[in-house]
Amino acid sequence: MNKSFKVVAVSLIALSVAAGCSGTNGTGPQEGAGNAGGDTPYKGQQISVLLEGHPTSNSIQKMLPEFEEQTGIKVNLEIIPYSDLTSKALMNFSSRSGRYDVIMDDMVHGIGYVNADYVEPLDEYMNNEALKSYFDAQDFVPKYLEVMKVEGQTYGLPVYGESNFLMYRKDLFEKYNIPVPKTYDELMHAAKTIHEQTNGEIAGMTLRGEQGIQNVYVWSTFLWGFGGQWLNEQGQSDIASPEAVKALEFYRDLLTQYGPTGVANFGWQENRLLFQQGKAAMTIDATVNGAFNEDPDESSIVGNVGYAPVPTQTDSPKGGASTLTVHGIYLSKDSKNKEAAWLFMSWATSKEQQVKSMSIDPNAGVTSLSAMKEEVFVEKFGAFKDAMLQAIEEGNMNYLPQIAQANEMINNTGVAISKALTGHTPAEEALKEANELNNRLLEAK
Structure with a gap:
């Protein structure tokens, strides 16, 4: 890695050491889940939690009996595919x-949930000393926590x-x-070479x-890498x-010429599995x-994978071609048990639970600085x-539009990408249609 990145890595580790010296260090309940008397005043309360299908969610589910025993709170946990998550959340x-x-x-x-007044601001809970048994703001990757602010x-x-x-x-x-590859031209050449040298078997x-959101998430890298913007x-x-x-x-040509059969239907799991299978x-x-x-x-390719920055076609993409995705857990404005829900949220994101999660499921997406310096990481x-x-x-x-209409814009753009991939509509025409729909949304705000 280059010298500038070594400085970044050292900075992250230094921050994690500092986090380990402050507050409760996110190490779990002190005196009974935030209660000085050591009792469990939330015993008997029930909360319902909706999570997306992800290693993080899987590990939370497996560790959940510990939280229920510590706090007396019963958690009804539901895990559904990411593609179904937002529509179900909005219905609720x-x-x-x-x-x-x-x-x-x-x-x-x-951001849409915030603008619609569906979710509760958390600052009151974050600053409440009686509810800090699990919570340590200093232990989060600063950029991740910053994204959660409006x-x-x-x-x-x-x-x-x-x-x-x-x-x-x-x-x-x-x-x-x-x-x-460092540019998209080099990426196309590499894909072509492998395809031809293996007679299309790989x-x-x-x-x-x-x-x-599946195709839009990845295509956005190409959008910014070619100098575009939302x-x-x-x-x-x-x-x-x-x-x-x-x-x-480019996205269409790359996949239709050198991609796998059925790629127009690939989500995160299908794409991941095909690569892991070699x-x-x-x-x-x-x-x-x-x-x-x-x-x-x-995986069948352990030890044979290289990792590199995403290529770009321009010298300086307007916003950077690498994505930054942060998934959070939000407290419903209509929750009847907000303190109990907050305790679950702070427990699920605490250092101790994140360290455990890395050994339970292949979870590299931890948000705890302290977890990142653990030997297991x-x-x-x-x-x-x-x-x-x-x-x-x-x-x-x-990397995606950070506005209230983002969900609709993503859906419109996803349709355009699909039309181009399947050959239904030329890329220029498909994007023009999506762009017009997006602007109608923005004009109606």
Whole structure:
């Protein structure tokens, strides 16, 4: 890694040491879950929690009996696919039923929840000494916690974070003497070479193609990397720009010429599994995927994967081509048991639980600085740790539109990407349609 990144890595470790010397250190309940008398005044209370399907959620579910025993709070936990999460959350919020006390989602959607007054600001709970048994603000990666703020108030606790990077098969690159791509032209050449040299048995590149947030999440890297952006200086949708069209044409050509069969239907899991099975030479996806690549129980390519920054086609993308994704857990305004819900939220994101989570599931997306310096983190994720931390440090917080209409804009753009991938509509025409729909949304606000 370059010298500047070593400074970043050292800074993260230094911050984690400082976090370990402050407050309660997120190490679990002191005197009975935030109660000086050592009793459990929340015993008998029930909360309902909606989480997305993710290693973080899986580990929370497995550790949940500890929290219930410590606090006396009964947690009804539901885990559903990410693609179904936001629509279900919105149904709950809009009904004002309080069906779920705590909901997990990414901050792109979280901004919409804040603007609609669906979720509770957390500052009051964060500053309440009686409720700090698990919580330590200094232990979060600062950039992750900052993303959770709207107009100076904190609306979520970061439960996992990630960026994205290029993952490539070192063995194939060495065999065919391919340099690690730094530009999209080099990326296309590498994909073409692998595809031709293996007679199409190994895809040159695999990416997400499934319509919606799945394809938009990855395509956004290409949008910024070609010099495009979501919104122009006037606050209007800008995805019909020449740069955006180039990004979609490239995405389409790369996958239709050198991608796997059925890629237009690939979400995160399908894309991850194909690469782990050795059926593709490259992918660009979430940094948490590195944990699966290096897990011998999950992967057939352990030790053969290289990790590098995502390529760009311009010298200086406007916002940076690396994503910065933070998923938080939010407290419903209509919750009937807000303090109990807060205790769950702070427990689920505490240092102790995050350290445990890394051994329970391949969870590299921890948001705790202290967890990042643990030996288990280095042992399990050492193969890609430096590349992951660099991607996070350089991550573009605006990789998706950070506005209330983001969900609808993402859906419109996802349709355009799908139309181009399937050959239904030329990229320029598809993006023009989406851009017009997006601007109607923005005009109606």
